[in-house]
Every structure is written in C-alpha cells, then in structure tokens.
Amino acid sequence: MELFAARNVTKNFANHQALDKVTISVPEKSIYGLLGPNGAGKTTLIRIVNQILAPDTGEILLNGRKLRSDDIQLIGYMPEERGLYKKMKVGEQALYFGRLKGLDKKEAMKRLKYWFEKFEITAWWDKKVEELSKGMQQKIQFIITILHEPELLIFDEPFSGFDPINTNLLKNEITSLRERGATIIFSTHNMGSVEELCDHITLINNARVIISGPVAGIRDQFKLDIYRISFQGDPEKLHDILNDDYEVLDMKSSSSEHTARIKLHRKSTDNALISLLLPHFHITSFTEEIPGMNDIFIDLVNKERQTVN
Amino acid sequence: MQNKSLLIIAREYLSRVRKKTFIIMTLLGPILFAAIVIGPAWFATMEDREERIIAVIDSSKLFIDKIPETEYLKFEYLENTSVEHLREDFDEAPYYAVLYIAHIVASTPSAVQLMSDRQPSLNIRMHIANALEKELERQKLAAWEIENIDDILSSIKTSVNIRTIIWQDDGGEKESHSELAMIVGYLGGFLIYFFIFLFGAQVMRGVIEEKSSRVIEIIVSSVKPFQLMLGKIVGIGLVGLTQFLLWVILSATLIIMGQQIFFSDLGTPSSETIVAEDIFSSSTLQPSEPIENDSHDKFMEVFASISAINFGVMLGTFLFYFLGGYLLYASLFAAIGSAVDSETDTQQFMLPITIPLILSIIVMMNAIMNPEGAVAFWFSMIPLTSPVIMMARIPFGIPVWEVMLSAGLLIAAFIFTTWLAGRIYRTGILMYGKKVNYREIWKWLRYNS
Numbered sequence: 150m151e152l153f154a155a156r157n158v159t160k161n162f163a164n165h166q167a168l169d170k171v172t173i174s175v176p177e178k179s180i181y182g183l184l185g186p187n188g189a190g191k192t193t194l195i196r197i198v199n200q201i202l203a204p205d206t207g208e209i210l211l212n213g214r215k216l217r218s219d220d221i222q223l224i225g226y227m228p229e230e231r232g233l234y235k236k237m238k239v240g241e242q243a244l245y246f247g248r249l250k251g252l253d254k255k256e257a258m259k260r261l262k263y264w265f266e267k268f269e270i271t272a273w274w275d276k277k278v279e280e281l282s283k284g285m286q287q288k289i290q291f292i293i294t295i296l297h298e299p300e301l302l303i304f305d306e307p308f309s310g311f312d313p314i315n316t317n318l319l320k321n322e323i324t325s326l327r328e329r330g331a332t333i334i335f336s337t338h339n340m341g342s343v344e345e346l347c348d349h350i351t352l353i354n355n356a357r358v359i360i361s362g363p364v365a366g367i368r369d370q371f372k373l374d375i376y377r378i379s380f381q382g383d384p385e386k387l388h389d390i391l392n393d394d395y396e397v398l399d400m401k402s403s404s405s406e407h408t409a410r411i412k413l414h415r416k417s418t419d420n421a422l423i424s425l426l427l428p429h430f431h432i433t434s435f436t437e438e439i440p441g442m443n444d445i446f447i448d449l450v451n452k453e454r455q456t457v458n
Numbered sequence: 459m460q461n462k463s464l465l466i467i468a469r470e471y472l473s474r475v476r477k478k479t480f481i482i483m484t485l486l487g488p489i490l491f492a493a494i495v496i497g498p499a500w501f502a503t504m505e506d507r508e509e510r511i512i513a514v515i516d517s518s519k520l521f522i523d524k525i526p527e528t529e530y531l532k533f534e535y536l537e538n539t540s541v542e543h544l545r546e547d548f549d550e551a552p553y554y555a556v557l558y559i560a561h562i563v564a565s566t567p568s569a570v571q572l573m574s575d576r577q578p579s580l581n582i583r584m585h586i587a588n589a590l591e592k593e594l595e596r597q598k599l600a601a602w603e604i605e606n607i608d609d610i611l612s613s614i615k616t617s618v619n620i621r622t623i624i625w626q627d628d629g630g631e632k633e634s635h636s637e638l639a640m641i642v643g644y645l646g647g648f649l650i651y652f653f654i655f656l657f658g659a660q661v662m663r664g665v666i667e668e669k670s671s672r673v674i675e676i677i678v679s680s681v682k683p684f685q686l687m688l689g690k691i692v693g694i695g696l697v698g699l700t701q702f703l704l705w706v707i708l709s710a711t712l713i714i715m716g717q718q719i720f721f722s723d724l725g726t727p728s729s730e731t732i733v734a735e736d737i738f739s740s741s742t743l744q745p746s747e748p749i750e751n752d753s754h755d756k757f758m759e760v761f762a763s764i765s766a767i768n769f770g771v772m773l774g775t776f777l778f779y780f781l782g783g784y785l786l787y788a789s790l791f792a793a794i795g796s797a798v799d800s801e802t803d804t805q806q807f808m809l810p811i812t813i814p815l816i817l818s819i820i821v822m823m824n825a826i827m828n829p830e831g832a833v834a835f836w837f838s839m840i841p842l843t844s845p846v847i848m849m850a851r852i853p854f855g856i857p858v859w860e861v862m863l864s865a866g867l868l869i870a871a872f873i874f875t876t877w878l879a880g881r882i883y884r885t886g887i888l889m890y891g892k893k894v895n896y897r898e899i900w901k902w903l904r905y906n907s
Contacts, residue, residue, distance in 0.1 A: 163901050196888070199678075199679040200679075201675070201678045201679060201683075201888065202888075221679060221680055224679070226675075226676070226679045228672065228675040228676065230672040230675070231672065232668075232671050232672030232673035232674065232675060232676055233671065233673055234473075234667075234668075234671065234673055235671055236473070237473060245465065245469055246676060246680070248465055249462055249465060249466075249677065249680040249681060250680050293676070
C-alpha cells in the first residue's frame with residue numbers, strides 16, 4: 150500500500166527549476182531514502198510535502214487522496230538545519246511545538262514525560278536550549294518531531310551532529326517507529342545509513358528523478374559481475390585455467406592465501422567459475438562484489454554531469 | 459487554526475513579558491519619567507530654601523533698603539567698604555554675592571555688577587534686575603513731581619491674562635489652554651513615535667531570530683507563515699500595550715508619591731502650584747513676586763484646563779493611533795526581518811521606514827504650533843505619518859470628520875501593508891545566504907507561492 154506519492158511535481162523559482170516532473174511513491178511502513186547532492190531539489194520537495202511551498206504543477210497524495218491543509222498533523226518533519234528557540238526553556242518549548250501540531254496540553258505533557266524519561270533527559274526540562282550541547286538539542290528536536298505520532302515522518306540528514314551512541318539510539322527509535330506503523334522518509338547523502346535502514350530509495354539530481362526503487366533491486370541493477378575469490382595454491386595456474394570469458398582484474402597475495410578479483414564476461418556464471426576453479430585450488434572464500442550505494446550515487450551523478458556537459 | 463494563532467500570540471507575549479529587560483524597562487521608565495517631572499520642581503524648591511545674603515555696595519545711594527527680600531534671599535547694605543576689600547576675605551564672609559551699584563546708574567543701566575566666586579543663579583539676577591528697574595522707574599517718575607504718584611502707580615498696576623475660548627458646534631463654549639494642549643499633543647505624538655520604533659524593531663528582531671535559528675522551518679510546517687507573522691505582531695503589540703499601561707499606572711503612583719514626599723512639608727496650595735506649573739507651563743523661571751492670590755488663581759486655572767481636556771477621548775485616540783501605527787509599521791518591520799539573514803543587513807531596508815517616522819517628528823513641531831494648518835492637516839491624513847501628527851493635533855480639538863477620515867485611511871493602509879508584508883515574508887523567511895535587494899523583493903511580491 151502506498152502511503153505517500155508525488156506525481157509529476159514541478160516547481161520553478163524565479164531563476165531556476167527546483168523540481169522537474171518528479172514522481173515518487175512511498176510504500177506504507179517503509180523507510181524511504183531521498184538521495185541527491187546538495188541543491189538537487191530534495192529540500193524543495195520536502196517543503197512541498199510540508200505545505201510550506203505549493204507545487205506549480207503536479208499533485209501530492211497522502212493515503213491515496215490529495216494532500217489537505219490539516220494533513221500537517223499527520224506529518225512530522227525534522228529539518229536539516231535544526232532549529233529551536235535558544236532562549237526558551239526546553240520543556241516549555243517542546244510543549245509549544247506539540248500543541249502547534251494540534252495536541253492538547255494534557256496529552257502533550259503526558260507524551261513528553263514519557264519521552265523525556267525514555268531518553269533520560271528529565272533534568273533538562275527547565276534548562277534553556279542554549280545551555281545544552283548540540284547533541285542534546287538534537288534529542289529534543291527528535292522528540293518534537295515525533296511527539297504528535299505522525300503517520301509520515303520526514304528526517305532531513307537525521308544523523309548529522311550525533312555521536313555514535315546517540316546515532317544508534319536514534320536508529321533504534323526510527324526502526325521501532327516503523328514497527329509501530331509510521332512511514333519514514335530520509336533525506337540524506339550519508340549512504341551508509343541508507344544501506345542500513347532504507348527499503349526504497351529515490352535519487353534526485355538536477356531537479357529530476359534519476360533512479361527509484363527498492364535498495365536491493367537497484368544494487369542488483371548496478372552490479373558489475375565482479376567476484377572476489379580467496380584461495381590457496383599456485384596463482385600462476387589461474388591464467389591457464391580461465392578462458393577469455395573471465396578477466397582477472399587484480400591479485401593480492403599474503404603468506405597463506407591469494408585473493409583475486411575476477412570479472413565475468415558474456416554468458417559465464419558464478420557457478421561455472423567455481424566449477425572451473427575447484428579442481429585446482431583450495432577456495433577459502435567466494436563473494437560477489439556488489440557496489441555500495443555510495444558508488445552508485447557517485448557514478449550516476451557523474452554520468453548525469455557528463456551528459457549535461 | 460484559531461487555537462494555533464492564540465498559541466503563537468501567547469508565546470510571543472509571555473516570552474517577552476517574562477524577560478528581565480521588560481521588567482527593568484517597566485520599572486525604570488516611570489522612574490525616569492517621574493524624575494523628569496518632579497526633578498526640576500524639586501530642585502527649584504531646594505535651591506530657594508537655602509538662605510542667601512547679598513552684600514550691596516550702593517554708591518548711588520538710591521536703592522538703600524529698596525530691594526525686596528524674600529524668605530531665602532536677604533540683602534545687606536554696606537557702607538565704608540569697597541569691592542576690593544570684600545573680595546579679599548570673600549571666602550570667610552557670609553555673602554553669596556556682592557552687588558555693586560555705581561553712582562551713574564540712572565544714566566547708565568550697565569553700571570550694576572553682581573560679583574561672586576560662583577555663577578549666581580538666574581533667579582537671583584532677575585530678581586535684582588527687576589527690583590532695580592522698578593525702583594529706578596519709580597524714582598524717575600517721582601522726579602516729575604506728580605501728585606499722589608504712589609497711588610497712581612498702584613492703581614495702574616495691571617495683569618493681563620488671555621483666556622482662549624473655543625466655540626463649539628452645539629453653541630456651547632469650551633475654555634482651552636493652548637500651552638497645555640501643545641504639551642499633551644507633543645507627549646502623545648512622541649510616545650507613539652517611540653512605541654512604533656521600539657516594538658516595531660522587536661518584531662523585526664523576532665523574525666530574524668526565528669530565521670537565523672532555523673526554528674522557522676519547524677513552525678511553518680505546523681502553521682501558515684502569515685499566521686505566524688500576524689501572531690508575532692499581535693503578541694508584541696500586546697506587550698507594548700502592557701508596558702504602556704504599566705507605565706501610566708506606575709508613573710501616576712510615583713508622581714503622587716513624590717509630591718507627598720517632597721512637597722508635603724510646604725503644605726500650601728503654592729507648593730502644588732510649583733509642580734503644576736512645572737509640568738504644564740514651565741514658568742518657574744519667572745521670579746516676579748508671586749502674589750498669593752494670583753498664583754492660586756493660576757493654579758486653579760491650570761487645574762481647570764487639565765480637567766477640560768477629555769482624557770477619555772485622549773486615551774481612546776492614543777490607543778487607536780498607537781495600535782494603527784504599530785500595525786502599519788510592524789508588518790513592514792516583519793518583512794524586513796524576513797528578507798535578511800542578520801540584523802546588520804537591515805540598514806538599507808530600514809531607511810524607507812525611518813524616514814516617514816522621523817519626518818513625523820519634524821512635522822509634529824509644526825503641527826503643535828499650527829494645528830489647523832495645511833501641513834498639519836495633510837500629514838495627519840497620510841497613514842505613514844498620521845499616527846504621530848494626528849495624536850499631536852487631537853488635544854487642540856479636531857473636527858470629528860477629520861479624525862474619522864484619518865482613522866479610516868490608517869486602517870486601510872495597515873491592511874494593505876500587512877498583505878504586502880505577508881507576501882514578502884513567506885518567501886523571505888526561507889531564503890538563506892542570499893544578498894537580497896529591492897529588485898529581489900519586487901520579484902517575491904509578484905511571485906505565487
């Protein structure tokens with residue numbers, strides 16, 4: 150089931166086009182990565198979803214119907230540039246934002262109490278935001294974002310500024326939010342977190358969608374048929390055994406074993422390769438080299454740049 | 459939606475009212491105001507209470523025992539001594555100053571010298587000059603040897619006091635006191651100018667704070683930018699009203715208390731006269747021997763004219779023009795705040811706002827001198843200047859239709875500027891790191907969100 154969709158969304162500013170017929174579809178209860186270099190149009194798209202901006206053409210759907218103004222209660226948004234009133238007390242501020250999102254005072258207090266206890270930050274309640282460290286402020290920001298229990302959560306670079314412990318805490322929270330039924334959109338260029346958390350991604354560059362789909366599928370699509378084989382035996386024999394369908398890209402040797410990267414050409418398969426090698430070597434490992442999202446990202450953006458030039 | 463606007467207003471209001479600076483301003487304002495009002499009056503009475511003796515060397519012998527003494531000013535007429543001699547041990551002598559009158563005084567008025575080791579007060583100098591003039595005039599007249607000259611002199615003594623009467627449309631009459639109207643008008647106009655600047659700038663600073671701390675993005679994902687802008691303007695406007703009302707109450711309390719403390723020992727009506735005159739006609743520098751009755755009459759007259767000013771109407775119009783002027787300018791201040799990244803970038807955009815405000819103050823000087831003039835009329839119609847100018851004119855009694863027209867124009871104008879500012883604001887608050895100029899803002903105005 151699709152929770153959220155953008156259909157052919159175009160947005161022009163005075164001097165440039167920020168979005169050009171962008172279409173994305175976010176499945177319910179998924180963690181969806183919105184990727185792209187700086188200035189690609191991610192923030193504009195997010196602002197359109199938050200109804201801060203209106204699209205020139207195209208439509209935004211939530212739960213299969215057009216986005217309405219009171220849908221902001223269903224959306225939680227954590228902007229990349231975190232922002233809190235510096236001179237305002239933490240608790241008061243969290244309460245204010247919760248109520249702005251439509252919670253009544255009593256309910257907001259109850260939930261805040263729960264989260265403050267969970268994150269062990271009850272002692273901060275009466276502190277001013279400016280007295281807190283950046284990581285502490287991030288925690289407050291996170292609580293504010295999710296307090297009204299939105300169906301759709303949008304995190305813009307959620308892990309920037311977090312130390313490893315807090316990053317882990319946040320990842321766990323995000324995963325458990327999904328388990329409780331929330332759908333999450335990540336906007337990021339931190340590919341590590343994308344591979345770890347996201348089910349689906351869309352890559353935007355120069356206002357257009359370049360690629361979109363499940364993470365596993367995209368990685369499959371970009372695999373280069375390169376295998377990494379570690380073996381024991383005489384490495385010279387390798388060239389005799391392998392015909393033109395196989396290309397040894399490089400080889401590293403240590404005292405105990407050799408590791409070769411072999412690219413498969415034409416119709417050769419990994420099974421055929423193994424059966425060729427098995428009679429001659431003692432194979433200790435055999436893995437396919439699957440490109441990381443990082444490589445795919447850089448690869449695609451560079452290709453785009455070349456075609457533009 | 460309604461609820462959220464109230465939330466925003468409450469936050470804007472409470473976060474400012476609870477600030478230390480607000481509390482300090484609220485307490486300091488009336489103390490300063492009371493000091494301005496009471497201070498000079500108090501000092502004036504303080505000075506008079508010190509007894510001063512002036513040595514008089516009168517070589518003309520015309521003025522012996524002729525200079526009237528007051529409670530605190532005594533004259534000692536010395537003979538067989540010289541100015542040089544007095545000067546030698548002036549430090550030990552009990553004299554405040556030495557008055558030397560040369561014998562040619564009748565023909566050369568500048569032949570009188572007042573000498574001291576300090577600057578003698580203006581009051582004393584004028585007192586002496588007055589007394590000498592009168593005595594010389596009397597003696598010159600006496601030289602004509604007219605019979606009963608003293609009786610004639612006392613019978614021709616006259617005091618002219620012009621009362622200003624304004625004919626009302628309903629056939630009635632109203633007595634006015636134009637000095638008082640000028641002062642009330644000036645104060646009203648100036649207060650409005652001051653409040654617009656003070657609280658308009660607060661709106662601008664608030665917008666910049668939200669923009670630079672990026673909190674804006676969270677808020678506008680919950681409420682409409684226009685809602686936030688209006689909430690901020692209304693919230694800060696209420697802060698202004700609160701401050702004003704607290705100032706009025708505290709100032710009144712302080713002035714009354716001050717009167718009780720500083721002037722209670724005098725206990726006569728004349729003590730209050732000093733205060734009343736000081737506040738409303740600043741005539742303390744006239745040292746002409748106050749005749750008890752005259753001063754009492756004058757006091758009653760000032761008192762009557764104060765009560766003739768309709769403070770209900772004054773307060774009502776003040777509140778209207780304060781709010782109207784504030785709303786007109788505050789939205790422009792908000793638009794400026796939204797267009798810049800930090801307060802230092804506001805200069806170029808502040809100019810179009812500060813010019814009409816400063817112009818208001820300049821024109822106001824003209825308007826309180828000539829409240830019916832064409833300049834005063836037109837500037838009290840133009841919405842950018844009308845809050846200050848109309849406020850300055852109101853105490854003089856302005857035709858109702860003029861006030862209505864000016865008020866209507868002001869309302870129309872602030873609706874327009876709020877709309878205009880809203881369009882700049884909603885684009886500006888999300889623009890970062892861009893040097894914005896007027897052309898850019900013009901683009902935002904025409905741009906559909």
